[in-house]
Amino acid sequence: xxxxxxxxxxxxxxxxxxxxxxxxxxIFGIVKLTNLAHGEFVIIGAYASTLVAQALGxxxxxxxxxxxxxxxxxxMGLQSGLINRVMQKGSEPAxxxxxxxxxxxxxxxxxxxxxxxxxxxxxxSSTIIKIGSxxxxxxxxxxxxxxxxxxxxxxxxxxxxxxGRSIRATSDDTQAASLMGVSVKxxxxxxxxxxxxTAAVAGLCIGLKWTFYASSGGSYLLIAFGVVVIGGMGSxxxxxxxxxxxxxxxxxxxxxxxxxxxxxxxxxxxxxxPQGLFSK
Amino acid sequence: xxxxxxxVEGVQAKYGDFIAVQSASLDVPEGKIVSxxxxxxxxxxxxxxxxxxxxxxxxxxxxxxxxxxxxxxAEKIVTRGLSLVPQGSRCFIRxxxxxxxxxxxxxxxxxxxxxxxxxxxxxxxxxxxxxxxxASGSLSGGQRQMVAIGRxxxxxxxxxxxxxxxxxxxxxxxxxxxxxxxxxxRTTGMTVVLVEQDTHRAIKTGEFCHVMLKGNVVLSGxxxxxxxxxxxxxxxxx
Numbered sequence: 001x002x003x004x005x006x007x008x009x010x011x012x013x014x015x016x017x018x019x020x021x022x023x024x025x026x027i028f029g030i031v032k033l034t035n036l037a038h039g040e041f042v043i044i045g046a047y048a049s050t051l052v053a054q055a056l057g058x059x060x061x062x063x064x065x066x067x068x069x070x071x072x073x074x075x076m077g078l079q080s081g082l083i084n085r086v087m088q089k090g091s092e093p094a095x096x097x098x099x100x101x102x103x104x105x106x107x108x109x110x111x112x113x114x115x116x117x118x119x120x121x122x123x124x125s126s127t128i129i130k131i132g133s134x135x136x137x138x139x140x141x142x143x144x145x146x147x148x149x150x151x152x153x154x155x156x157x158x159x160x161x162x163x164g165r166s167i168r169a170t171s172d173d174t175q176a177a178s179l180m181g182v183s184v185k186x187x188x189x190x191x192x193x194x195x196x197x198t199a200a201v202a203g204l205c206i207g208l209k210w211t212f213y214a215s216s217g218g219s220y221l222l223i224a225f226g227v228v229v230i231g232g233m234g235s236x237x238x239x240x241x242x243x244x245x246x247x248x249x250x251x252x253x254x255x256x257x258x259x260x261x262x263x264x265x266x267x268x269x270x271x272x273x274p275q276g277l278f279s280k
Numbered sequence: 281x282x283x284x285x286x287x288v289e290g291v292q293a294k295y296g297d298f299i300a301v302q303s304a305s306l307d308v309p310e311g312k313i314v315s316x317x318x319x320x321x322x323x324x325x326x327x328x329x330x331x332x333x334x335x336x337x338x339x340x341x342x343x344x345x346x347x348x349x350x351x352x353x354a355e356k357i358v359t360r361g362l363s364l365v366p367q368g369s370r371c372f373i374r375x376x377x378x379x380x381x382x383x384x385x386x387x388x389x390x391x392x393x394x395x396x397x398x399x400x401x402x403x404x405x406x407x408x409x410x411x412x413x414x415a416s417g418s419l420s421g422g423q424r425q426m427v428a429i430g431r432x433x434x435x436x437x438x439x440x441x442x443x444x445x446x447x448x449x450x451x452x453x454x455x456x457x458x459x460x461x462x463x464x465x466r467t468t469g470m471t472v473v474l475v476e477q478d479t480h481r482a483i484k485t486g487e488f489c490h491v492m493l494k495g496n497v498v499l500s501g502x503x504x505x506x507x508x509x510x511x512x513x514x515x516x517x518x
Contacts, residue, residue, distance in 0.1 A: 162386055165375070169383050172372040175334055178354040179364055180435065181387035 001133050010248030012140040015147035016209065018243025019202045020220055021227030022151055022236060023195035029234020030171040030191040032093065033083070036098040039221030040105035041196050043204020045071055046212050047113055050120040060120040060208055061146070067200040075196030079189040087188075102217065109214035120207035135182070143205045150201045155236055167191055171234065177220075226266045232276025241277060283346055285364075285439055285471050286331070291340030293330045300326035302495035303432040305443065308439065308488075313465050313472040314484030315503070317479050319515060324475045325367050327441045333357040340472045344439070356444055359387045363437035364413075367444050368429040370378040373417030376427035377408050379415050380427050384434025393436060401430035404460055412463070422453035429457070432466070439471045440464075455459070479511060 027035045043156075043194060048067040052059040055191055078101075087094045127138040158164035170178040170187045178184055206220065227246055233237030250258035250266060269276070284307035293301040296475040308314045318324050329335040331342055333354035342350045344362055354364075372380050381401055385394035402409040405426040411419065415499040416427050425445055432440055441460065446454040462485065466471050476482035483489055483503045491514040499506065499514035510517075 043309070100355060160377075162382075162391070165379055165384055167384055168375055169372045170381075172368050172374055175354070176370040176372065179335065179358060179366065180383045180431065181355045181358045182383075183353070222377060280499045 002031070005134050006251050007180065007187065007248070008136060010251040011138075011244060012136075012144050012247070013250055014247025016145040016202065016243075017149055017223055017227050017246045018240045019147040019198060019205065020198065020224040021231060021239040021243055022154065022279060023198035023202070024224040024229065025193050025228045025234055025236065025239050026191055026198075028228060029244040030167055031079075031083075031087075031100070031188050033094055035192075036095065037102040037217075038199065038224055039111070039219070040102050040196070040218030041071070041199035041213065041217075042072075042203045042206065042220050042224075043077075043109065043212060043217045045196075045200035046120070046207040046216075047109065047118065047201065048201070049204040050118050050207045053120055060122055061075065061142070064201060064204060067204070070198045071196040071200035072193040075193035076189040078184065078196075079192035083173070084185050084188060089199075102221075106215060106217055113214055115214060117213055118207065119211045120204070122208060125208070139208060143209060146201060146205060150198060151236065151240060153278060154198065157194075158236070163190065174271035185275065191263045223262075226262055228276075229266060230269050230276060232279030235278035236277055238278030282310070283345075284308055285345060286473075287341075288327070288331065288345040289343070291327065291330060291337045291342060293326050293335055294338050295326075299495060301330065301337075304492070304495070304497045305340075306490045306497050306500060307458055308471060308473055310438075310471055311465075311469045312488060313462070313474060313486045313490040314490065315474045315476055315482035316490045316492060317476050317482045317511075318492030319477065323495040324492050325443055327492070328364060328441050328473075328475055329366075332362065332366075332441060334364075352417045356436050358437075359389055361436070361438035362441070363432040363435045363439070364441045365425075365428050365432045365443060365445060367447065369421075369424040371419075371424050371427050371431075372418040374415060377416050377419070377427055378411050378412040381408070381430050382432040387435055390434070390436045394434070397434045397436065400476065401433055402489070404433075404464070405430055422449050425449065425457060426451075429460070437470065439473070439474070441473045443475045444477065445474075446476070447479070454481075461485070479515060483511070491515055 019103040024035055024038045027033050045067060049060050049063045052066055075135060083094055085096045124138045129136050129138055158168055166177065169183055170182060174184045178276045189205055223246065227239055227242045230245060231242035247260050249261040253261040286308035287506060288304055288306050291301060291304045304327050317323055328333060333352050335473050336351055341348060343358060349357055381398055382394065385391050385397060395410055405425060408426055408430060416424060445457055461472060464470055486503055489501065489503040489506055490497050491511060493514060
């Protein structure tokens with residue numbers, strides 16, 4: 001029974017980890033850029049949900065109606081106003097810009113929101129469902145559903161819409177895509193917009209499940225990074241599987257060994273199959 | 281003769297300091313098949329890329345349907361009815377055959393016709409319909425070339441540029457693809473530019489012929505009126 005309990009806890013955690021990785025893997029695969037500010041994006045999402053929920057007195061999940069479009073537009077603006085310009089000078093300057101962005105955003109959040117711990121509470125936060133000797137937190141089920149649904153919607157969008165196909169085409173061959181009428185710069189802007197929208201959802205999950213600080217971005221960036229590398233850069237199914245692996249490692253290892261096990265797995269992966277589980 | 285569909289005037293194209301196309305001028309009359317031949321490195325592909333908007337010319341003018349399209353980006357040029365099948369097919373290898381073709385109807389002005397165009401492409405290349413759900417990266421070279429041609433046809437072009445579609449293909453497949461190209465020209469009146477290294481095939485297929493040498497168009501005329509010797513001399517620069 002204890003094994004099933006571990007498995008369930010791991011899967012619950014894995015959903016959030018996968019969602020953390022999805023936004024980063026998209027930017028890897030499409031824009032060919034390592035976005036070192038992704039952790040801060042997630043924390044911006046966490047603050048946005050927490051503060052809007054407090055201000056309006058609504059359930060934090062409802063704030064997604066506001067935070068997702070807001071973060072999408074922020075991402076588009078950031079890519080078209082800043083990163084697209086820097087990328088003309090090469091990928092290293094763009095990488096440094098995302099690193100700088102991460103520091104600036106972290107300090108800006110520290111100034112705006114102080115160093116206090118934050119948490120988004122909801123009515124169902126402490127409800128536990130018991131099935132025999134197995135207990136599952138209702139919150140975990142809700143967060144897993146949100147994570148999976150977000151990834152499902154994203155997959156549908158990428159596979160079934162003109163815009164989604166143009167994003168995949170751009171990631172395969174930018175010149176051939178432009179011959180089909182696709183503006184590569186606009187596509188990159190939409191890609192970062194979507195990545196930030198997924199960060200908004202991931203931020204909500206983190207705000208509901210844990211407490212967070214202005215400086216929490218780094219640790220989530222590391223998780224996202226690990227998930228992306230294990231899953232295969234640019235692969236959404238890979239991210240899902242890698243998220244579950246990380247989640248299980250975390251649960252099995254507990255607070256002391258969880259991260260260590262995760263990163264040992266990451267190093268083994270890099271040594272044995274550096275292209276990741278699902279990459280061709 | 282009426283105004284040509286495509287008019288290239290003294291176009292120069294560079295990669296950094298290297299001049300790939302020095303000063304190219306050529307006309308493409310509407311409804312015809314025009315071949316462009318030249319040896320490796322003559323600047324044919326760079327000229328095609330420049331016409332399609334993948335490469336910005338450093339001098340000269342390009343007119344399509346009488347309008348100046350010089351320096352427009354590729355994504356704008358394709359919506360005006362000019363499509364390039366780039367060298368080496370350049371399929372979206374991780375996408376399915378059908379998704380590759382549907383990408384051709386990305387320009388908003390042709391989306392309404394996407395279904396009809398897709399059926400048309402499938403009737404031209406039945407094998408693509410069989411493999412519609414396969415990743416295009418898993419196809420043979422000839423089939424990939426069909427995907428690239430089909431994808432370009434989906435954009436509903438008035439002028440289609442083929443950059444060495446025969447490169448690396450078996451002779452029988454080349455014959456089939458050339459037959460299809462001729463067929464498209466005959467049935468729809470679509471204007472075609474064929475870039476070739478094989479002089480013989482180019483002259484046989486194209487009503488008009490241009491020869492490029494070291495970044496310049498050195499010979500132009502009706503294929504029938506150009507003598508074999510004249511073309512050979514222009515091709516090799518002797």
